[in-house]
Amino acid sequence: MRAEVLEIALIAGVLTYLWRFLPLRANLRDMQPNGFLARFLAATGPAAIATLFVAEMLPLLHGTLAQEGRALVGVLGVGLAYAWRRSVVFATLAGALACGGAAWLGLS
Amino acid sequence: MGACQRIRSDLCLTENRVGRYRLGMRTGKSPVVAGFQAALPLVLGYFPIAFSFGVSATRNGLSGTEAFALSLIVFAGAAQFLAIALVAGGAPVVVAGLTLAAMNLRHVLYGPTLLQKAGPDAARRFGWIWAFSLTDEVFAAALGALAKGQRFSEGFMVTLGFCAYGSWLAGTAAGAWAGGGALDGWPALSAGLDFMLPALFLALLMSILHGAQVPVIAIAGLATVAATWWFSGTAGLFAGMIAGAVAGVSLPMRRLSDAG
Numbered sequence: 001m002r003a004e005v006l007e008i009a010l011i012a013g014v015l016t017y018l019w020r021f022l023p024l025r026a027n028l029r030d031m032q033p034n035g036f037l038a039r040f041l042a043a044t045g046p047a048a049i050a051t052l053f054v055a056e057m058l059p060l061l062h063g064t065l066a067q068e069g070r071a072l073v074g075v076l077g078v079g080l081a082y083a084w085r086r087s088v089v090f091a092t093l094a095g096a097l098a099c100g101g102a103a104w105l106g107l108s
Numbered sequence: 109m110g111a112c113q114r115i116r117s118d119l120c121l122t123e124n125r126v127g128r129y130r131l132g133m134r135t136g137k138s139p140v141v142a143g144f145q146a147a148l149p150l151v152l153g154y155f156p157i158a159f160s161f162g163v164s165a166t167r168n169g170l171s172g173t174e175a176f177a178l179s180l181i182v183f184a185g186a187a188q189f190l191a192i193a194l195v196a197g198g199a200p201v202v203v204a205g206l207t208l209a210a211m212n213l214r215h216v217l218y219g220p221t222l223l224q225k226a227g228p229d230a231a232r233r234f235g236w237i238w239a240f241s242l243t244d245e246v247f248a249a250a251l252g253a254l255a256k257g258q259r260f261s262e263g264f265m266v267t268l269g270f271c272a273y274g275s276w277l278a279g280t281a282a283g284a285w286a287g288g289g290a291l292d293g294w295p296a297l298s299a300g301l302d303f304m305l306p307a308l309f310l311a312l313l314m315s316i317l318h319g320a321q322v323p324v325i326a327i328a329g330l331a332t333v334a335a336t337w338w339f340s341g342t343a344g345l346f347a348g349m350i351a352g353a354v355a356g357v358s359l360p361m362r363r364l365s366d367a368g
Binding site (some may be wrong): 001002003005006007008009010011012013015016017019020021022023024025026036038039040041042043044045046047048049050051052053054055056057058060070071074075078079080082086088089091092093094095096097099100101102103104 | 111122138148149152153156170171173174178181182183184187194195201202204205206208209211212214215216218219220221223224225232235236239240242244247248249251252278295296297298299300302303304305306307308309310311312313314315316317321324325327329330331332333336341344345348349350351352353354355356357359
């Protein structure tokens with residue numbers, strides 16, 4: 001194993017851990033329930049998940065026509081599966097299966 | 109029975125079909141069982157993505173041990189894929205390390221958001237353990253579970269996070285072992301695996317979706333597209349989260365809390 005790869009992993013790993021851990025030490029007890037920070041944090045969850053979904057979809061939608069078609073089939077698969085069973089596991093697998101199935105049927 | 113309206117970290121109020129309210133403890137499952145259940149989609153989603161990472165790393169000249177070390181120490185998917193490019197491109201060590209860390213800076217919001225959702229009495233004694241595994245997906249899964257009435261506990265967080273971590277390590281090891289050309293002859297399988305993360309995020313988004321949050325989600329999505337278009341993917345992630353959260357400040361607190 002090369003030393004430089006280990007050093008990169010350690011710098012990135014330690015700093016990433018600190019980003020995740022240090023904010024947990026913040027005192028939230030004094031936070032106003034209807035204050036700016038409380039509203040900001042309450043909205044961060046849905047905003048983050050929406051952002052991550054869009055960020056994951058953008059490269060797929062900037063590919064070939066076949067890639068775009070597969071992605072749309074996958075989105076449809078997730079939507080229909082979630083509407084049917086209300087299960088995150090089922091919908092995730094159904095979406096991946098729909099996308100893979102579309103590729104197998106010719107959208108590749 | 110209506111949705112759980114949390115009135116304390118361990119109590120919720122539910123409305124029955126004739127409009128009467130009932131006070132009760134929030135879900136009775138043990139934190140470990142609940143953690144395993146919440147982790148299942150992550151375990152299924154993480155393994156193939158980590159497999160792709162292992163394959164990609166070995167294809168780009170990293171050894172299997174180096175790929176595994178990145179997963180073991182960093183545990184941040186997108187940053188690890190960028191690490192492959194930086195290592196393969198010969199970027200200086202400090203620049204590469206700081207670039208990867210900067211890419212993960214958005215994680216500073218995750219802990220306080222979960223604690224705020226969990227309530228003022230939420231334990232964080234072992235936060236130094238479960239914080240390690242607070243990735244995008246673990247955060248999203250935890251938030252989805254809390255929105256469905258799961259009681260916040262550190263046992264739940266540790267189980268959820270470290271199941272995901274185990275899957276990530278196992279997938280990386282399998283991908284590194286399979287080698288650089290493992291998926292070349294399987295385009296349909298490769299396409300399905302590539303779609304696993306978008307599918308997971310969409311399913312999680314649907315699980316917490318509430319009409320009141322549509323403006324937050326729309327603004328986050330638009331800001332992500334705009335900043336990615338004009339600057340970079342990392343800028344898009346920051347812009348989307350911050351713009352969406354700021355948009356949420358203008359919504360009544362009760363509507364935000366009810367939904368997510």
